[in-house]
Amino acid sequence: MSSSAWCAIPGGVTAPQGYEAHGVSAGIKLHGKRDVAxxxxxxxxxxxxxxxxxxxxAAPVLLCRPILRRGKAQAIIANSGNANACTGPQxxxxxxxxxxATAETLRIDPHLVLVASTGxxxxxxxxxxxxxxxxxxxxxxxxxxxxxxxxxxxxxDLAVKETAVEFAVPHPARCQGGQAPLAPAxxxxxxxxxxxxxxxxINPAMATMFAFLTTDAAITLPxxxxxxxxxxxxxxxxxxxxxxxxxxxxxxLLANGAxxxxxxxxxxxxxGTFTRGLTHVCETLAKAIVRDGEGASHLVTVEIxxxxxxxxxxxxxxxxxxxxxxxxxxxxxxxxxGRVAAAVGASGAHLNPGRLTIALGGIPVFHHGRPVxxxxxxxxxxxxxxxxxxxxxxxxxxxxxxxxxxxLTEDYVRINAKYTT
Amino acid sequence: MSSSAWCAIPGGVTAPQGYEAHGVSAGIKLHGKRDVAxxxxxxxxxxxxxxxxxxxxAAPVLLCRPILRRGKAQAIIANSGNANACTGPQxxxxxxxxxxATAETLRIDPHLVLVASTGxxxxxxxxxxxxxxxxxxxxxxxxxxxxxxxxxxxxxDLAVKETAVEFAVPHPARCQGGQAPLAPAxxxxxxxxxxxxxxxxINPAMATMFAFLTTDAAITLPxxxxxxxxxxxxxxxxxxxxxxxxxxxxxxLLANGAxxxxxxxxxxxxxGTFTRGLTHVCETLAKAIVRDGEGASHLVTVEIxxxxxxxxxxxxxxxxxxxxxxxxxxxxxxxxxGRVAAAVGASGAHLNPGRLTIALGGIPVFHHGRPVxxxxxxxxxxxxxxxxxxxxxxxxxxxxxxxxxxxLTEDYVRINAKYTT
Numbered sequence: 115m116s117s118s119a120w121c122a123i124p125g126g127v128t129a130p131q132g133y134e135a136h137g138v139s140a141g142i143k144l145h146g147k148r149d150v151a152x153x154x155x156x157x158x159x160x161x162x163x164x165x166x167x168x169x170x171x172a173a174p175v176l177l178c179r180p181i182l183r184r185g186k187a188q189a190i191i192a193n194s195g196n197a198n199a200c201t202g203p204q205x206x207x208x209x210x211x212x213x214x215a216t217a218e219t220l221r222i223d224p225h226l227v228l229v230a231s232t233g234x235x236x237x238x239x240x241x242x243x244x245x246x247x248x249x250x251x252x253x254x255x256x257x258x259x260x261x262x263x264x265x266x267x268x269x270x271d272l273a274v275k276e277t278a279v280e281f282a283v284p285h286p287a288r289c290q291g292g293q294a295p296l297a298p299a300x301x302x303x304x305x306x307x308x309x310x311x312x313x314x315x316i317n318p319a320m321a322t323m324f325a326f327l328t329t330d331a332a333i334t335l336p337x338x339x340x341x342x343x344x345x346x347x348x349x350x351x352x353x354x355x356x357x358x359x360x361x362x363x364x365x366x367l368l369a370n371g372a373x374x375x376x377x378x379x380x381x382x383x384x385x386g387t388f389t390r391g392l393t394h395v396c397e398t399l400a401k402a403i404v405r406d407g408e409g410a411s412h413l414v415t416v417e418i419x420x421x422x423x424x425x426x427x428x429x430x431x432x433x434x435x436x437x438x439x440x441x442x443x444x445x446x447x448x449x450x451x452g453r454v455a456a457a458v459g460a461s462g463a464h465l466n467p468g469r470l471t472i473a474l475g476g477i478p479v480f481h482h483g484r485p486v487x488x489x490x491x492x493x494x495x496x497x498x499x500x501x502x503x504x505x506x507x508x509x510x511x512x513x514x515x516x517x518x519x520x521x522l523t524e525d526y527v528r529i530n531a532k533y534t535t
Numbered sequence: 536m537s538s539s540a541w542c543a544i545p546g547g548v549t550a551p552q553g554y555e556a557h558g559v560s561a562g563i564k565l566h567g568k569r570d571v572a573x574x575x576x577x578x579x580x581x582x583x584x585x586x587x588x589x590x591x592x593a594a595p596v597l598l599c600r601p602i603l604r605r606g607k608a609q610a611i612i613a614n615s616g617n618a619n620a621c622t623g624p625q626x627x628x629x630x631x632x633x634x635x636a637t638a639e640t641l642r643i644d645p646h647l648v649l650v651a652s653t654g655x656x657x658x659x660x661x662x663x664x665x666x667x668x669x670x671x672x673x674x675x676x677x678x679x680x681x682x683x684x685x686x687x688x689x690x691x692d693l694a695v696k697e698t699a700v701e702f703a704v705p706h707p708a709r710c711q712g713g714q715a716p717l718a719p720a721x722x723x724x725x726x727x728x729x730x731x732x733x734x735x736x737i738n739p740a741m742a743t744m745f746a747f748l749t750t751d752a753a754i755t756l757p758x759x760x761x762x763x764x765x766x767x768x769x770x771x772x773x774x775x776x777x778x779x780x781x782x783x784x785x786x787x788l789l790a791n792g793a794x795x796x797x798x799x800x801x802x803x804x805x806x807g808t809f810t811r812g813l814t815h816v817c818e819t820l821a822k823a824i825v826r827d828g829e830g831a832s833h834l835v836t837v838e839i840x841x842x843x844x845x846x847x848x849x850x851x852x853x854x855x856x857x858x859x860x861x862x863x864x865x866x867x868x869x870x871x872x873g874r875v876a877a878a879v880g881a882s883g884a885h886l887n888p889g890r891l892t893i894a895l896g897g898i899p900v901f902h903h904g905r906p907v908x909x910x911x912x913x914x915x916x917x918x919x920x921x922x923x924x925x926x927x928x929x930x931x932x933x934x935x936x937x938x939x940x941x942x943l944t945e946d947y948v949r950i951n952a953k954y955t956t
Binding site for chain 1: 589590591592618620621622623624655656657658781782859863864866867869871872873874876877879880881883884885886888891900901904905906943944945947948949951952
């Protein structure tokens with residue numbers, strides 16, 4: 115295992131050393147499904163996170179903000195079935211109760227407890243049920259509890275989403291200026307794990323995305339924050355299901371240092387390794403969210419090249435990935451690339467109409483401003499694969515962007531229209 | 536009839552004096568449906584227009600631009616079934632051929648001929664069929680031809696869209712500074728008419744919006760342009776079906792002065808009257824486009840008040856009107872207002888969570904940051920009406936905005952997915 119490679123390992127959020135998790139049913143969701151999850155680090159950990167920028171951020175999101183500013187936490191308590199959003203002062207009180215009751219049960223400082231909720235908006239929280247479930251939840255905590263916790267944060271997700279990687283860093287990890295350490299270093303195994311739930315297409319009234327990540331890496335808070343920012347930019351912020359942003363979107367990353375190596379800090383080559391591993395974990399969970407889009411039959415990768423700036427490349431990619439006509443085109447297995455052209459033209463991104471090039475499933479259909487003659491039957495075959503790449507060269511620069519999305523099927527509308535509160 | 540009131544009259548685009556129109560089948564669309572339209576003013580007219588800002592504007596759009604800069608035109612030749620977009624240099628040649636062949640047939644200056652195309656993108660134009668149909672089209676021109684022309688620009692529109700109004704202006708129309716004219720004026724009847732076709736939801740691969748408008752008003756070019764800009768802002772630019780902007784969107788307004796009154800110019804009170812009449816015509820056609828959205832079962836009016844700026848009010852209104860979760864909520868007759876809250880929070884518009892108020896169908900569901908207890912069965916009844924108003928007060932200012940949209944049903948996806956080029 116080289117210092118820049120990683121191995122996928124089982125265990126999800128409890129794969130790293132020093133973490134336990136569990137999930138139980140508190141009776142918020144029907145049919146006795148698990149709906150409360152707890153993830154605990156044996157020792158206080160550093161924490162970095164990204165929270166929704168929705169102006170109506172839910173009560174739990176508001177309570178996570180000061181904890182993320184301080185950067186220290188030990189537990190995450192989360193529920194599905196009720197988002198505790200648009201619930202007024204009572205909702206804020208209920209979220210505080212979740213924190214305090216969890217801290218009391220675990221006998222830890224309430225300032226170290228993060229809280230997250232997902233589900234229907236605008237309904238009072240069944241807070242007594244949650245509190246009543248806490249002792250069972252804490253009693254069940256174990257080092258293989260990732261799956262139970264992952265199930266407990268699902269809303270209408272069809273698939274449990276968990277992943278983990280292991281890789282080695284030099285110990286001491288410090289290699290300043292990219293130089294090799296003066297003394298031959300031992301190597302320490304380090305793990306990153308995560309669970310997630312999806313949003314948008316997956317969720318009738320519950321368009322929330324959660325990712326709870328753990329690592330046993332020893333790392334400084336600024337390095338942890340930088341790594342998470344970069345990983346999220348290339349994963350959770352590079353997917354779009356239906357352009358919706360929830361009141362509750364939450365990504366949290368605990369780092370408890372249990373791997374016992376010298377702390378990774380800004381400038382270390384080990385930080386690059388850590389960031390690549392974290393990005394892989396986040397990308398795996400992000401793509402799992404898109405693939406699990408309710409009714410989704412294809413994962414669509416929109417690749418933009420030749421843009422005048424990274425911002426413009428993003429604009430073009432999102433314009434295509436959020437176009438209903440493009441998404442229904444893929445669902446209908448119709449290689450009608452004119453919809454892609456119209457969407458990129460409408461996106462506001464700079465482009466040169468005489469240099470624009472479009473390829474569907476690797477087959478060029480529009481080259482330097484002119485349509486390419488392609489056998490439509492040949493072109494239709496690209497939809498036989500579950501992954502459909504759409505590649506565009508804007509012909510005005512060298513910047514690029516990549517966005518993952520899924521297609522829009524009748525099932526999406528059926529589920530979202532027929533779901534009744 | 537007061538100077539600020541108007542009467543709805545029949546006749547569409549040929550209601551104003553001095554216009555003729557017709558539509559025939561050139562064999563571009565199947566089943567002998569009309570697919571080429573011609574609108575002609577007996578005398579050269581002033582023209583104002585608004586064209587798509589899509590960076591891949593189609594060849595006909597590119598050829599309309601210099602004519603709109605000069606502001607003079609006499610005829611509009613339009614076809615459905617092929618958009619002549621992304622067709623390269625051959626497409627440009629074909630659009631020029633449409634103009635020149637029309638000018639020759641009508642024996643007018645080709646610089647006075649506007650051209651517009653709608654239909655599938657990226658396919659060569661069946662230009663010979665169009666040219667071959669021109670003599671029949673010109674022979675059939677008549678002062679009651681609006682409906683045939685309106686049919687010929689339809690793609691999958693279910694309803695013909697035409698409207699006209701009549702109102703009176705003082706003659707001479709000039710009333711500077713809002714004062715009454717010195718001498719008692721005669722009053723002249725003046726007409727504005729229009730036809731339109733829809734976009735987005737209506738159109739599988741043909742997301743184009745056309746509106747062709749005529750008036751017999753005598754008016755200066757700057758006044759005509761100002762009136763159209765204002766009317767479009769409150770009508771065609773205040774609707775959204777699926778957030779798509781086509782390569783071919785075209786609004787054209789001919790003014791031939793045949794009503795024979797003193798020309799309306801900037802500063803005249805008559806310009807206000809004219810603008811209100813024009814806005815009414817545009818609003819009627821715009822709402823007809825939304826109502827005719829394929830599969831649409833409700834017209835949704837999103838009203839934003841209390842915004843910090845007009846720009847912010849627009850942002851909030853569009854955020855809600857383009858939210859798939861809000862649109863499927865209306866389709867599913869599910870008064871799940873949390874989706875509206877999430878969409879307005881995600882829109883980026885400034886809002887005060889503690890002052891925010893939301894009403895569905897006139898019933899408050901969220902007031903000053905707290906949910907309002909409403910009987911859900913009572914609330915569900917709002918969907919029995921075909922018009923569903925969604926009103927939001929952002930609680931931070933005094934600006935407002937209004938956007939019309941339609942709901943998103945399974946039929947939309949079915950039509951757009953199953954349509955195969």
